[in-house]
Amino acid sequence: MSNTRAAGAPPQRTIDIVNASLKRRYAKERRFRLIGLSAVVLGLLFVALLFADIIGKGYTAFQQTYIQMPITFDAAVIDPEGTRNPEILKAANYAALIRQAQREVFPEVSDRRATRALTSMISVGAPAHLRDMVMANPDLIGTTQEVWLLADDDIDMLVKGHIDRALPESERRVKDQTVGWVDRLESEGRIEKRFNTIFFTHGTSREPELAGIAGALMGTFYTLTLTLLFSFPIGVGAALYLEEFAPKNRWTDLIEVNINNLAAVPSVIFGLLGLAVFIAIFGVPRSTPLVAALVLSLMTLPIIIIASRAALKSVPPSIREAALGVGASPLQTQFHHVLPLAMPGMLTGAIIGMAHALGETAPLLMIGMIAFIVDIPSGFTSPATVLPVQIFLWADSPERAFVERTSAAIIVLLAFLILMNLTAVLLRRRFERRW
Amino acid sequence: MHSSTLLIVLLGLMAIAYHFGRKRAISTAGGVARISTLHSLPAYYGLYAALWAGIPALLLMGLWTGFQNEILVAIVKSELPPTLLDGMSSGQIGLVVNDIKNLASGAIVSGAVTPEMQAAADRYIQLNQIARWAMWLAVLALAVGGMAYAWAKTTPTMRARNRVETIFMVILVVFSSIAILTTLGIVLSVLFESLRFFQSISPLDFFFGTLWSPQTALRADQVGASGAFGAVPLFTGTLMVSAIAMLVAVPIGLMSAIYLSEYAPRRVRSLAKPTLEVLAGVPTVVYGFFAALTVAPVIRDLGMAMGLNVASESALAAGLVMGIMIIPFVSSLSEDVINAVPQAMRDGSYALGATQSETIWRVIIPAALPGIVGGILLAVSRAIGETMIVVMAAGLAANLTANPLDSVTTVTVQIVTLLTGDQEFDSPKTMAAFALGLTLFVVTLTLNMIALQIVRKYREQYE
Numbered sequence: 001m002s003n004t005r006a007a008g009a010p011p012q013r014t015i016d017i018v019n020a021s022l023k024r025r026y027a028k029e030r031r032f033r034l035i036g037l038s039a040v041v042l043g044l045l046f047v048a049l050l051f052a053d054i055i056g057k058g059y060t061a062f063q064q065t066y067i068q069m070p071i072t073f074d075a076a077v078i079d080p081e082g083t084r085n086p087e088i089l090k091a092a093n094y095a096a097l098i099r100q101a102q103r104e105v106f107p108e109v110s111d112r113r114a115t116r117a118l119t120s121m122i123s124v125g126a127p128a129h130l131r132d133m134v135m136a137n138p139d140l141i142g143t144t145q146e147v148w149l150l151a152d153d154d155i156d157m158l159v160k161g162h163i164d165r166a167l168p169e170s171e172r173r174v175k176d177q178t179v180g181w182v183d184r185l186e187s188e189g190r191i192e193k194r195f196n197t198i199f200f201t202h203g204t205s206r207e208p209e210l211a212g213i214a215g216a217l218m219g220t221f222y223t224l225t226l227t228l229l230f231s232f233p234i235g236v237g238a239a240l241y242l243e244e245f246a247p248k249n250r251w252t253d254l255i256e257v258n259i260n261n262l263a264a265v266p267s268v269i270f271g272l273l274g275l276a277v278f279i280a281i282f283g284v285p286r287s288t289p290l291v292a293a294l295v296l297s298l299m300t301l302p303i304i305i306i307a308s309r310a311a312l313k314s315v316p317p318s319i320r321e322a323a324l325g326v327g328a329s330p331l332q333t334q335f336h337h338v339l340p341l342a343m344p345g346m347l348t349g350a351i352i353g354m355a356h357a358l359g360e361t362a363p364l365l366m367i368g369m370i371a372f373i374v375d376i377p378s379g380f381t382s383p384a385t386v387l388p389v390q391i392f393l394w395a396d397s398p399e400r401a402f403v404e405r406t407s408a409a410i411i412v413l414l415a416f417l418i419l420m421n422l423t424a425v426l427l428r429r430r431f432e433r434r435w
Numbered sequence: 436m437h438s439s440t441l442l443i444v445l446l447g448l449m450a451i452a453y454h455f456g457r458k459r460a461i462s463t464a465g466g467v468a469r470i471s472t473l474h475s476l477p478a479y480y481g482l483y484a485a486l487w488a489g490i491p492a493l494l495l496m497g498l499w500t501g502f503q504n505e506i507l508v509a510i511v512k513s514e515l516p517p518t519l520l521d522g523m524s525s526g527q528i529g530l531v532v533n534d535i536k537n538l539a540s541g542a543i544v545s546g547a548v549t550p551e552m553q554a555a556a557d558r559y560i561q562l563n564q565i566a567r568w569a570m571w572l573a574v575l576a577l578a579v580g581g582m583a584y585a586w587a588k589t590t591p592t593m594r595a596r597n598r599v600e601t602i603f604m605v606i607l608v609v610f611s612s613i614a615i616l617t618t619l620g621i622v623l624s625v626l627f628e629s630l631r632f633f634q635s636i637s638p639l640d641f642f643f644g645t646l647w648s649p650q651t652a653l654r655a656d657q658v659g660a661s662g663a664f665g666a667v668p669l670f671t672g673t674l675m676v677s678a679i680a681m682l683v684a685v686p687i688g689l690m691s692a693i694y695l696s697e698y699a700p701r702r703v704r705s706l707a708k709p710t711l712e713v714l715a716g717v718p719t720v721v722y723g724f725f726a727a728l729t730v731a732p733v734i735r736d737l738g739m740a741m742g743l744n745v746a747s748e749s750a751l752a753a754g755l756v757m758g759i760m761i762i763p764f765v766s767s768l769s770e771d772v773i774n775a776v777p778q779a780m781r782d783g784s785y786a787l788g789a790t791q792s793e794t795i796w797r798v799i800i801p802a803a804l805p806g807i808v809g810g811i812l813l814a815v816s817r818a819i820g821e822t823m824i825v826v827m828a829a830g831l832a833a834n835l836t837a838n839p840l841d842s843v844t845t846v847t848v849q850i851v852t853l854l855t856g857d858q859e860f861d862s863p864k865t866m867a868a869f870a871l872g873l874t875l876f877v878v879t880l881t882l883n884m885i886a887l888q889i890v891r892k893y894r895e896q897y898e
Contacts, residue, residue, distance in 0.1 A: 018788070025790055032792035036694025039687045043711045043766070046759045050717065053729050237610035245607065258614040264813065264883045265876065266820025268847050269621055272872045275854065276624030283504060298617045305614070331600045359718025362822035362847070366854045380439070388720045395724045395827060403728060410721050417716060 054414070058407025064196040064209065065156040066148040067122060067185060069101040071130065073140045084138050092134075094127035095119075098149065105190075106181065117178055123150040125210045148192065153208040153401035158182055159191060162400055173400070199408065203374045204390060208401030211394070213409050215376045219289060219369075219384030220358065226293030226380060227300060227357050232350050234297075235304030236339075239346075242305070243312040244334055263302035270299050271363030279367060286368035287383040295363050300353035307349020311342040344431030351424040355417050361388040387413050438500060441571060445496070445578060449489040452582045456484025459589045475596035483595045484585035486602055492578040499570045507562045508532055511555050535559055625876060628869030635863055636664045641870060643667060647833035647844075649853060649864050664867050666874070668833040672843030676754045676825060677818040679839060683758025684818075685811060688765025693795060695766070696773045708767075715763040723827030726756035731828055738840060746842040748830035754839065757824050761814050768813065772806025773799060775894065805893040812886035816879040822847040846871050 075082065077100075078092040102118050103109070109118055126149040133147070134140055157163050158174050159182065169176050185191045202212030238255075246252040274295035278284045284291040315338050323333040364370075369389045377384035385393070387409065394406040460480030464473045473480070512532060531552070538548065538556035589595075633641070644665020691711065695704050731752035738745030745751075776799050784794040800807070830842030831852060853868035 025793070029790045029792045032795070033694070033698055036690050036698060039690035040694050040699070040707055040711075042687055043691050043714070043762050044707060046762070047710055047713055050714075050721075050725055050759075053725060054721065057728075234610045234613055237607045238613065241604075241607035241611040245604065246611070252611075255611055255614055258618045260887065261880060261883060262614055262617060264816065264879065265621065266817075266822070266847065266879055268820065268822045268850050269625070269872055269876050271854070272850070272869060273617070273621045273624055276628060276869070277620050282501065298613075301614065301617070329596065329600060331603055355716065359716075359720070361718065361720040362826075362851065365826075365851050370855055388718055391720050391724065392823070392827070395720075395727065406724060410724060413718065414721070417718070421716065 051414075054407050054410050058404060058409075058411045060160050060162070061199060061404040061408035062196050063160075063193040064198065065151040065159045066192050066194055067151045067155070068146055068148050068190040068192070069098065069122075070104060070144055071097050071101050071147045072144040073097065073130075073134060073142060074100070075142050078134060078141055084141075086135065089134055089138065090131065092131070094130040094134075097130060098122055098126060105185075114177065117175065118181070121152055121155050121178060121181065123152050123209045124207055126150050148194075150198070150209055151191070153399060154178075155182060156209060157400050157404075159186070159193065160404075162404070199405065203376050204372070204385075204393070205374065208397075208399050208405055211402070211405055213387065213390060213412060215373060216385050216387045216390035216409070217412075219377050220386045222289035222377060222380055222384060223292045223296065223386055224354055224357060226289055227296045228350065228354060230293060230297035231300045231304055231353065232346075235301050235350070235353075236308050236346055238301075239305045239308030239312060240334060240339070243309045244338070245330070259302050259305055262298075263306070267299060267360060267362045268366070269363075270295050271366035273298070274363060274367045285381055287371045287373070287385075288381045289377065289384050290380050291367050292364055292369055292384075292386065293380075295367060296357040296360060299360065299363070300357050303353040303356060304346070304349050307352065308342070308346045311345025311349065312338065314345065315341045341433070344427055348424045348428050351420050351427070355420045355424075358416060358420070359388055359413070361392055364389050365392070387416075438496070438570075441496065441574060445489060445492055445574065448492075448575070448578045448582070449485040452488035452578075452585065453481040453485040455481075455582070456585055456589065457481035459484075459586055460591075460595070463589055464591050473591050474594050479595040479599050480589055480593075482599045483593075484582055484589070486599065487581035487585040488578045489581075490602070491581050492574045495577055496570065496574050499573070503566050503570070507559065507566060508536075510562060511535060511559050514558060515555055516551055539563070621876065625869050625873045628866050629873040632863060632866035632870045636867075640664060641666055645835055647849070649849075649867055662863065664863070666846075666871065668835040669844060669846045669849055669871070671835060671837075672750065672829070672833070673819055673845040673847075675750050675837070675839060675843055676757060676829060676845055677815060679751060679754025680757035680761055680818045681811070681815060683755055684761035684765050684814060687758075688762045688814075689769050689807065691762070692766040692769040692773060696770050697791065697795060697799075711766060712763045714760060715767075717760070719760065719821065719823035720827070722756050722760050723823040723825075726752050726824055726828035730756055734840075743840060745840045746830065748828060748842045749840050750829060750843045751839045753825050753828040756828065757818055757821055760821070760824065761818060764817060765810060765814050768810030769803070769807050772803045772810065772890070772893065775806070776802045803893075805889050809886040809889035809893065812882050812889070816882035816886070819882075820847065820875060820879050822851060826851050846875050850875070 074097065077096050078094075079085075079088055081088075099115075099119060102122075106118060109115055129150065130147070151159070154163070154174050155178070158165075158179065163172060163174055165172075165179065174182075182191065198210060199212045201214050202210060203215030204213075205211040242252060242255065246255075274291060278291050278294050279286055284294065319337050319341065320333050323337045324330070328336065364386060369385050370393060371383060371385065372393075373383050373385055375383075391406055391409050391413065394402045394409065457477045457480055460473055460477045461467060461470060464470055470477065512528070515531075535552055535555045536559065538552060539559045641664055644663065645667045646663040646665045647668050648663045691707075695708060699707065727748075731747060731749065734749060734752050734755075735745045735747055780798050780802060781794055784798045785791075789797065825845045825848050829845060829848060831844055831848065832842050833844050833849075834841055836843065850868045850871050853864050853871075
């Protein structure tokens with residue numbers, strides 16, 4: 001065979017061409033693989049960065065700075081006539097007691113401006129705390145007690161090291177004088193960081209040190225409860241009909257197309273729907289868990305329907321045939337035999353849908369959930385806000401202390417999300433059946 | 436006397452109806468021993484009675500709470516002394532009615548309280564009370580009536596199971612139609628307000644105008660009183676942010692999908708895939724916070740170090756973070772389509788001596804391309820509709836610019852800013868938000884339709 005080739009030409013065999021290019025091709029292969037790996041690593045890095053950033057910013061918010069002051073519960077200030085009348089006790093000037101105590105601790109401070117700076121070290125919520133102490137125990141009047149008072153947010157930030165002491169004084173929120181006082185109080189053991197219970201028991205506030213997520217958490221609780229009550233039965237019913245009973249016709253095709261499209265409609269659009277239909281036409285009150293739940297139910301419905309249909313599909317036809325065979329009606333077959341077997345899958349879908357609803361913010365902005373509501377909501381129709389919206393509102397606040405609180409609120413939100421998703425995964429593992 | 440109390444009472448009545456319906460069925464059959472003469476199981480007679488007690492009463496209650504207010508307001512309005520409303524526009528009348536309602540609920544009133552208004556408010560309170568009691572009576576009467584009807588109808592030959600099942604089927608059909616109602620609600624509400632908007636602003640100005648400043652004046656002689664509604668800066672802003680997001684998400688998402696499905700060992704895959712998917716579960720408000728407080732300052736400092744002028748709310752920061760959010764979306768969609776490519780095609784390529792990367796580039800990607808494109812289109816539609824990141828990290832200024840370091844605004848940001856805060860419902864400002872919503876809805880819907888079509892076609896090819 002080889003003599004058919006023209007004489008003189010060097011033998012150019014395919015294997016040589018291949019061998020010559022192999023090195024280059026393998027290098028390319030390694031390069032490509034490396035790019036793929038670095039894409040994955042980059043993605044994982046983003047996850048790590050996001051969580052590290054939020055946790056790093058937020059973990060300090062779970063502690064709060066307190067300042068100890070020797071408060072003299074002066075009868076002349078609180079209750080000059082000695083009546084112990086709760087009305088008088090309630091209206092007394094407790095801020096004066098704090099100023100008095102500060103004069104004792106810092107006897108050298110006399111000029112007005114410095115006194116004002118001194119007063120502003122203690123939170124504006126502190127007098128109310130003293131009032132509650134006296135109301136609970138009127139015997140305190142006339143005694144002197146060492147009381148831990150809530151510090152102002154600027155002092156809190158300073159103690160936690162979020163205010164850079166190296167900055168020139170004019171660019172710093174806390175002046176040199178106050179820094180000196182704080183250092184002195186610290187060396188005297190009069191400053192302490194404690195677990196921040198206010199964050200979990202208070203509603204929001206303009207003062208960062210008094211702001212908490214309890215109101216938002218309750219609002220979220222009411223909203224999600226209603227959302228689940230609306231969307232789960234409707235979602236399961238719709239899935240049951242579409243998967244088991246629906247004839248193949250134009251109407252059911254239309255429903256299918258609609259469900260798939262609704263799952264991809266931007267969430268702001270649902271806010272427009274809520275505003276134009278639920279609030280403007282049906283007169284559902286604004287800013288309430290009820291209207292939020294109506295909007296969120298429509299958004300989670302596609303998720304629940306799709307998950308429930310998958311769960312129904314995974315139940316083998318033999319179950320249905322057996323039930324029908326012993327004389328059950330089609331509905332009895334579904335409700336007595338198929339639904340119980342599909343229930344874990346449907347519940348998983350419901351939890352995932354609720355997790356979506358928990359994190360949703362945009363549509364709620366438009367139905368009035370961004371109102372500034374201090375009170376903790378008490379029902380389905382009282383004004384409320386929800387956790388993600390609270391995060392949005394705090395993120396807009398200029399105070400440094402709110403950055404910390406926002407991050408802490410995000411940590412709480414993420415913790416709930418992780419909990420819900422873990423429950424869904426466990427539920428699936430526990431009840432998953434292979435047929 | 437809250438209406439939720441009524442709901443609970445009604446549920447209790449249904450339980451009672453169930454109990455008595457069941458008992459009645461057994462007694463008409465002639466005792467437990469002769470239960471087999473009944474057409475259906477006794478429980479179905481109970482359910483039948485419970486449904487008769489509950490459904491008509493619930494429907495009435497829904498209608499009543501829906502229309503009570505309208506009717507009461509109409510009555511109060513008709514009883515107002517005609518001199519009070521003389522020469523008022525419909526808006527002013529609405530204001531008066533609002534005042535009366537506020538007066539009744541004890542809230543703050545806008546003007547001085549006249550005796551006529553006080554009287555009207557008292558009348559409103561009185562009517563409200565009457566209506567509430569009437570509703571309780573009517574609903575409970577209807578429930579008891581339904582129960583009695585079911586009681587009378589119960590005979591051993593009544594086909595209770597069939598009737599109950601028919602009602603259940605109707606309920607299931609209604610439930611499954613809610614998806615259609617939702618779409619219809621979206622389309623109608625957005626369309627209706629948009630049409631009103633386009634009556635005052637021409638669509639041409641809206642879609643092709645380059646100046647967006649929706650401030651409407653308080654006084655007629657104020658500067659810039661008319662407000663400008665040219666949405667082009669919003670469209671370009673949206674496109675720029677989405678483009679930056681896709682520049683981040685597509686390479687990273689696609690490459691990690693390829694790596695995870697073709698190269699990664701099983702252990703790595705089972706760890707990396709769920710971790711990447713965490714990114715999809717993080718709420719968007721968290722990304723917004725991350726973009727505004729972490730990424731934007733970093734970008735600004737970097738830009739300053741390089742001597743560039745970076746806006747504190749740059750399109751780049753919002754786009755980058757949005758890209759991170761979309762990575763898992765792109766990667767899981769592309770992984771699905773890559774896995775759907777038949778193994779035989781890979782084997783064929785290897786048999787010809789191709790390396791793995793050559794197989795991927797020359798065989799798998801071309802085969803999976805339609806699916807990947809469909810996935811990317813879905814991701815684009817998500818980027819366009821994303822709200823919280825841009826609300827928090829992109830600006831409000833409607834700049835017509837191609838500089839990613841500049842501040843831009845997007846369609847979704849404007850929808851949110853136009854509709855939050857207090858303003859009357861039918862000003863051009865709020866209606867503009869609905870027009871933007873319509874545009875957004877149509878664009879995302881079209882993208883989704885195309886993408887789903889492509890993905891479906893592609894799937895059929897290999898099945």
